[in-house]
Amino acid sequence: MEFEKKLKVTETNIPGLLVFDLPVHGDNRGWFKENWQKAKMTALGLPADIQWPIPLEESERSEADLRHPMLKDAKPMAPRRTLVTGANGQLGRAIRDYVQAHGLEGFEFTDIDEFDFSDPAAYAQIDWSLYGAIINAGAYTAVDKAQTPEGRTAAWKANAQGPALLAKTAIEHNLTLVHISSDYVFDGVTEVHDEDEAFAPLGVYGQAKAAGDIAVAMAPKHYILRSSWVIGDGHNFVKTMIALSDRVANPDEALEQVTVVDDQIGRLTFTQDMARAIFCLLDREAPYGTYDLTSSGDSVSWAVIAREVFAQANGNGQAVKPISTKEYFANATAPVSPRPTYSTLDLAKIEETGFEPSDWRDELHAYVAAARKGE
Incomplete structure (x- = not known):
């Protein structure tokens, strides 16, 4: 069967305006x-x-x-804003530094004193139609305190209820939600963890983080970046080791040796790498989902990292004495959270996006050098 619509022209009552009815052809193949x-x-x-x-x-x-x-004189519409929560934490500071270094606009930084994202009532104060994305850099990270009654409540509020409210808001307003996860959502039995491994948290902190991940994953437009052993601008393991190395090097101090656990294995994650990865995913519009993210390099124990710090800081790496986790906490009087034995995360998926994580040893040496200069 054939169909045909002929070319024709119709004159209008507007001088010079002709309406052409364009020909359309069709048969059993289509139009x-x-x-x-x-x-x-x-x-x-x-x-x-x-x-x-x-x-x-x-x-x-x-x-x-x-x-x-x-x-040429028209003013373009401003891009939709990005809200960064937890702006005063280690990652929040790194994100702010990245934004300033790259001259990015439309970013608003907030912390719990301005916007408590775990409080349902706080959401009414924000006009979410102005925003296109939320980067959640806020979390409760006191792993051992999370084992106490008051810490358990705080951990679940910040790490589970807060992300669930952010996810709800992202769904309602079609926002992209970036959220930070942790190796503590796993039991640490597997030597290397990929994004598809089932959750098996050992302690309260890990349980709350796993619940937060599940909630965030309900938002259609989400990125979950799972990290471990985070180091940035703030209180952290490396800064503690530098201070202890200085004490060992000080003849007026009685400290000769420092015990550090050697049966927990993983890699450091530097916050500047985390910030780079966040913007890599956003800028390249990578597929939504969960991405493991640490610095690259070999997997080592906390004791090995401590020796690296001591050696660079004062040349006294020999002062670090390896000890088991069980021995380290043998005399603890406060609750102690169980730790994953293996915290190494598989970086293949995020590397497929074109992101190249920095080697943790290179980043550690630069970090210690900057700390020694007071930067």
Whole structure:
């Protein structure tokens, strides 16, 4: 069966305005339309040479057109904003540094004193229609305190309820939600963890983080970055080791040796790498989902990292004495959270996006050198 719609022209009551009904052809294969047939259209009255664009002085314009600014003078719409929570933490500071270094606009930084994202009532104070993304850098990270009654409540509020409220908001307002996870969502039995491993948290902190991950994953547009052993601008393991190395090197101190656990294995994650990865995923519009993210390099124990710090800080790496986790906490009087034995995360998925994590040893040496200079 064949179908045919002929080319025809209709004159209007507006001088010079012709309406062309374009030919449409069809058969059992489908339909197609012919937009241009010069010979036939000019024969029906279409001018052979149409002068375009029409000079403004020859055009008819309305009063609204005359008052409207030229395109070159029009002010473009501002991009939708990005809200960064936990802005005063180690990662929050790194994100702020990245934004400032790259001259990015439209970012708003907030912390719990301004916007408590675990409080349902706090969300009404924000006009979410102005935003396109949320980067959640806030969390409760006191792993051992999370084992106490008051710590358990605080951990679940910040690490589970807060992310669930952010996810709900992201769904309602079509926002992209970036959230930070932890190796503590795993039991640490597997030597290397990929993004598909089932959750098996050992302690309260890990349980709350796992619950937060599940909630965030409900948002269609989400990135979950799972990290371990985070080091940035703030209180952390490396700064503690530098201070202890200084004490060992000080002849007025009685400290000769420092015990550090050697049966927990993993890699450091530097916050500047985390910030780079976040913007890599956002800028390249990588597929939504969960990505493991640490610095690259070999997997080692905390004791090995401590020796590296001591050796660079004061040349006294021999002062670090390896000890088991069980021995280290043998005399603890406060609750202690169980730790994953293996915390190494598989970086293959995020590397497929084009992101290249830095080697943790290179980053550690730069970090200690900067700390010694007071930077």
